[in-house]
Each structure stands twice: as structure tokens, then as C-alpha cells.
Amino acid sequence: RKEVEQDPGPFNVPEGATVAFNCTYSNSASQSFFWYRQDCRKEPKLLMSVYSSGNEDGRFTAQLNRASQYISLLIRDSKLSDSATYLCVVNWQGAQKLVFGQGTRLTINP
Amino acid sequence: DAGVTQSPTHLIKTRGQHVTLRCSPISGHKSVSWYQQVLGQGPQFIFQYYEKEERGRGNFPDRFSARQFPNYSSELNVNALLLGDSALYLCASNSRGGIYEQFFGPGTRLTVL
Numbered sequence: 001r002k003e004v005e006q007d008p009g010p011f012n013v014p015e016g017a018t019v020a021f022n023c024t025y026s027n028s029a030s031q032s033f034f035w036y037r038q039d040c041r042k043e044p045k046l047l048m049s050v051y052s053s054g055n056e057d058g059r060f061t062a063q064l065n066r067a068s069q070y071i072s073l074l075i076r077d078s079k080l081s082d083s084a085t086y087l088c089v090v091n092w093q094g095a096q097k098l099v100f101g102q103g104t105r106l107t108i109n110p
Numbered sequence: 111d112a113g114v115t116q117s118p119t120h121l122i123k124t125r126g127q128h129v130t131l132r133c134s135p136i137s138g139h140k141s142v143s144w145y146q147q148v149l150g151q152g153p154q155f156i157f158q159y160y161e162k163e164e165r166g167r168g169n170f171p172d173r174f175s176a177r178q179f180p181n182y183s184s185e186l187n188v189n190a191l192l193l194g195d196s197a198l199y200l201c202a203s204n205s206r207g208g209i210y211e212q213f214f215g216p217g218t219r220l221t222v223l
Contacts, residue, residue, distance in 0.1 A: 004152075034211055043200060043214040044153065087152050091210075096166035098143070098212060100152030 006101035023088030034089040114215030131186045135203030142184040145200040
């Protein structure tokens with residue numbers, strides 16, 4: 001089983017749609033979780049940190065289910081500028097490292 | 111405030127050569143981590159340094175080494191380059207160490223011919 005696994009994508013959705021990404025992780029001791037976005041040929045940029053059961057930031061909502069070892073990201077009212085690759089990231093307890101999923105590519109169509 | 115900076119931005123080497131990549135963290139950040147990202151994959155953890163000490167190491171061969179300097183900048187060294195080392199090398203910093211959010215530099219794109 002991969003350490004962090006994301007929906008393979010790609011996702012192609014119309015502008016204004018709601019889109020959800022899923023992510024599972026294998027280290028049950030993990031304590032902190034993040035979503036990053038990465039534009040083509042650019043560095044990853046922090047989108048949201050998820051420290052408790054979830055949090056919301058404008059059009060973006062992240063949810064965490066520790067029992068199922070599952071994280072999700074919901075984007076509402078999607079914009080053209082949301083087109084990017086979304087990376088699910090999990091801290092690896094005991095190893096002092098962040099583990100990235102393979103990323104899910106999202107394209108918002110006009 | 112300046113973000114994480116990395117140099118060079120692009121690099122072309124041939125197999126068997128050695129390369130040194132450099133990173134300067136955000137001012138006040140004492141932790142630097144290095145990642146390798148090959149096309150189509152998420153970044154893979156290579157090293158983390160905090161307060162000039164190695165705090166974590168990923169599953170990379172001994173050809174990869176790193177160090178952190180008193181001013182918290184860092185170098186990643188790769189010896190005996192292989193074609194498979196071609197990737198985007200990302201440096202990230204934070205103020206508290208590895209398990210918290212990290213802020214990435216623009217990366218160094220290494221091509222090995």
C-alpha cells in the first residue's frame with residue numbers, strides 16, 4: 001500500500017462546479033496534514049493545513065477522518081485559476097518528514 | 111520578506127559528474143528540507159536539517175548528501191550522477207522542523223545526459 005494515495009485524476013470540470021479530492025494515508029500515528037497546490041513547472045504552495053477534524057477557508061474545505069485515515073478537499077464555485085495539481089501531504093510520525101501523494105490534476109473549463 | 115531561494119535554476123550535467131545545489135531559507139527559519147520531484151509524481155523526501163543537524167533522511171542512496179551552514183542555508187550534493195537523477199530538486203523551510211507546514215523554493219531543474 002502506498003504511504004499516501006490520491007485520486008489519480010485528471011479532473012476536468014466546468015467553471016462554477018464543485019469538485020472533491022480524496023486522499024488516504026497508511027501511517028495511523030500521523031498528526032498533521034496539508035493540501036498543497038502546484039502549478040505547472042512551479043513549486044508547491046501551501047493551500048491549507050488540517051490539524052483537527054477539518055477546516056474551511058473561503059471556497060475550500062478540508063476534512064479529516066482519523067479512524068478511516070482519510071482526508072478530503074472540497075472546492076466550491078471553482079474558478080479558472082483553480083486549475084493546478086493538488087497534493088495531499090501527511091507528516092510521517094517518527095521520521096521527521098512530510099510524505100506527498102502523487103497529486104491530482106484539476107482543469108477548470110470555461 | 112524574501113521567500114526560499116535556490117540556485118541555480120537550471121543545470122545540465124552528464125552521467126558520472128557531481129552537482130551541488132544551494133538553498134537559502136526564509137529569514138528566521140532554522141529548518142531546511144530537500145525533496146526530489148520527477149515528472150508526474152509528488153515530491154520525495156531526501157533530507158531534513160534543523161539547527162544544522164540532520165533530523166531525517168529519505169530512501170536515497172549514499173550518493174546524496176547535504177549539510178546546513180551556521181546561517182541556516184543548505185547544500186545538497188549528488189555524486190556519480192545517473193540519468194534517473196534528472197528531476198526538479200526542491201528546498202523547503204520552516205521555523206519548527208519537519209512535521210509542520212513547509213514553504214518551498216522555486217527549485218533547481220537538473221538534467222543528466
